[in-house]
Amino acid sequence: MDDFRPDLARQLKLFPATNIVVADMIGAGIFTTSGLLLLELGSPLLMLALWFGGGILALSGALCYGALGAAMPRAGGEYAYLSEQFHPLLGFLTGWVSFFAGFSAPLAASSLGFSEYLAGAFPALGLGDNAGLLKKAVAVGVIVALASVHLRGMALGSKVQNYLTVGKVALIAAFVVAGFVLGQGDAGNFHARTASDAPAASWRVIGLSLMWIMFAYSGWNAAGYIGSEIRDPRRNLPLSLILGTGIVMVLYLSLNTVFVYAVAPGEMQGVIAVGGLAAARLFGPAAEQLISLLIAFALLSAISSLIIIGPRVYYAMAKDGYFFKGVAEVDPVTRVPSKAIVLQCLIAGVMVLSGTFDQILTYMGFCLGIFPILAVLGVFKLRNVSGTTGKAPYEFAALLFAGVSLAILALAYFERPIESSIALVTVAVGVPFYLSFAKAKRRMTEA
Secondary structure, three states: OHHHOOOOOOOEOHHHHHHHHHHHHOOHHHHHOHHHHHHHHOOHHHHHHHHHHHHHHHHHHHHHHHHHHHHOOOEOOHHHHHHHHOOHHHHHHHHHHHHHHHHHHHHHHHHHHHHHHHHHHOHHHOOOOOOHHHHHHHHHHHHHHHHHHHOOOHHHHHHHHHHHHHHHHHHHHHHHHHHHHOOOOOHHHHHOOOOOOOOOOOHHHHHHHHHHHHHHHOOOOHHHHEHHHEOOHHHHHHHHHHHHHHHHHHHHHHHHHHHHHHOOHHHHOOOOOHHHHHHHHHHOOOHHHHHHHHHHHHHHHHHHHHHHHHHHHHHHHHHOOOOOHHHHOOOOOOOOOHHHHHHHHHHHHHHHHHOOOOOHHHHHHHHHHHHHHHHHHHHHHHHHOOOOOOOHHHHHHHHHHHHHHHHHHHHHHHHOHHHHHHHHHHHHHHHHHHHHHHHHHHHHHHO
16 A cells, blocks of 8 residues: 555746755844854954855755755655665664754744744834743744645645745845945944954864854755655756855855944944844944844745755655654645644744753754765765766865865864764764664564
8 A cells, every 4th residue: 555655746846946945044044143253253354254165165065965866866855865875874863863953943943033033023013022922922823824834735835935035035135235335334344353352263263153154054955855846856956956055155145244344343243133233233223123024034934944844854764664654644635744744843833932042053053064974975976876977076075065064063062062062962862763763664574
């Protein structure tokens, strides 16, 4: 009977696949990290250089995942790549980490960010500083609302995602252009420092900063997770990764340039809601409400993309026998992994209500930095895959990505050992779960 189970349908062309990459990348990171980065680095020019370097690193990863996805166009992303090219344990562990740090936690964080910025955009809603429970209810509500959309099928879900993403990109572009053309900024900010006696940033601080930046760039591999639903994946999957990552890199550099132009480094350092501060300095205090609405809209798109992407990883794991069996079920009418979608949203909802997000940025960044290093090295095995070749550009990109990413993780560990150690413990806890699933799978096979 298993042979007659419905599978995921190849419905996505290049445009919606690229939109999902863009939507998944542009989330809370770009709107919350620049002030923190400047506090650590002290120099706006160094911060901009690291944003550029992070973009090059993300593009390198996208090139590698494009080659891997074209050779293995199935759901799951690096779960599929690591399982097929190295060992199912590595595939399981990346999916295990993604379940908590890769999708559920960012989904919770983005939904909480949405409620925070919605409060700034519409003060009359009563979501002020003392309305913590109400903000969490709004955050859970937006997860439920968008999950309801995506449970109705990829056709509707991708259409909604397209509108949200195009609107988000247009709003960001409008803010950047208006900031330079109409805003009251100061070009001298680029050469200033947070303090005249601030010491130069150490390599450990630079490594930690790059890890935060790579968290903001996370999503450059998004199309790989939905490989089973992309039409003509040999062409469209690599193109969607490269185009989406390139678009986001340009937007990130433009936004940060506007932030620095608008706000003096000493005033920006340590500020989380740096977008609102920049709008207020460029256009006056009233603009802060408008930028809050823009960021809320941007986060809405990110929430939607996480609901699309994450469940495809758990679906792929369960289909292979390395996760709860029911999660592999596909709705026969809507052709989406409905139980996987519901499971992820339940976990994210619990995280929203628990409110345990202290130092989550470093934790998520370290977790998400581990397994892509192994996955990109898989391009060296593509020469042995029928119909594919290990081309030099992919191999060079893999070496660059793996080498720099390893250095970032090592430097970040020494700078923030507690959060980094918790991330490693999360990985280690997944091992006994893998052994349990693998044992159950062997029993079923023998039976």
